[in-house]
Amino acid sequence: MTATDSYEPTALTVPTRSRDRARYDHETVHSILDEAYICHLGFIRDGAPVVLPTLFARVGESLYMHGSTGSRPLLAAGRTDPGLPVCVTVTLVDGLVLARSAFHHSLNYRSVVVHGTAHQVTDEAECRTALAAMVDAVAPGRAADSRPPTARELAATSVIRVDLAEVSAKIRSGPVNDGAEDLDLPHWAGVVPVAPVYGTPVPAADLTPGIAVPDYLTAL
């Protein structure tokens, strides 16, 4: 990957408005995907849209998600040839933008929207890589510090892959954007930063005494 690699904009990924907020370069898209671990997976079931929150991880130019072999979207991806059309959306909120006018209120955010097709992963090595990446997406370093899946656990897990091709990021950052006529209104205006914060790890009640909280968790 070079800094100039970009996803090709398409009719689906060029917004009808706020085009200045759109980004297509791999570096921006990957950085947003890699900071998140929850996506919202959209697909069509019986003619109606369905959106489910689910864990995901990026490996190279693919996103992976998983679920029980009994779950409906994953069954559909396995049943359908050539795969299940999906939209995968990832959103990080960075700030509340409080303008003097209600109209100019906004959020600072970074989002990625992926249009593509979900395919069931059948290769065992690829499944294992994807599942380890999902554990590491939640806590980097955790996959190496947990018991890998058994053959029975692998058999009970469906992994789906969505390749990154039709992709865009959208970013809103920076200060409020009030109109000149509103600048003297008596309302506070500015940005309130927002970020996820991780609390003190709570050990399992039956944790073997003497096992300390690992460094990769205190680093969160």
Add this chain to the structure above:
Amino acid sequence: MTATDSYEPTALTVPTRSRDRARYDHETVHSILDEAYICHLGFIRDGAPVVLPTLFARVGESLYMHGSTGSRPLLAAGRTDPGLPVCVTVTLVDGLVLARSAFHHSLNYRSVVVHGTAHQVTDEAECRTALAAMVDAVAPGRAADSRPPTARELAATSVIRVDLAEVSAKIRSGPVNDGAEDLDLPHWAGVVPVAPVYGTPVPAADLTPGIAVPDYLTAL
């Protein structure tokens, strides 16, 4: 509303697995919706699923979202009779669940999935109520402390409504759930709490001197 009011479970809202995590009572569903301000709005465009992150607010038994009159989903809701089929999903992450086995890794979360139809709101009073609720969803108390929309701003804004009828919540909470055979493995196990945290408000560069940060923002 009484504590026993519930949404009727349907084929769309009863999960195929982890049924013990599903909730249908108004109180649980409303509390999740009211704590959030971002939803993921799913709909079908040209036969393909689309999922967009957007601000929302609940007013009674309806969700409201807004956008420019030039935005595609809102135009579609206006064009389509009787409305645009949507799925609105709201997700709050409460913790990282780190089991000894990769297989039992999970997240503590609360989510709501709403299946319904988006209708364009044409009544001006309803539009104003919805827009004020969206400002208050971001920072409770802010709507009264900002300039309301002008007629021109209202004309530039599409508001859509989705009524709460086919609705379910899903909650995972509590400790790790390792199998008995894994309890002696040498890996730390437990839950890392996660919550959004609001930083120190950053005033606009051109804020009129003497306007203090309002109490409803320091309360965040």
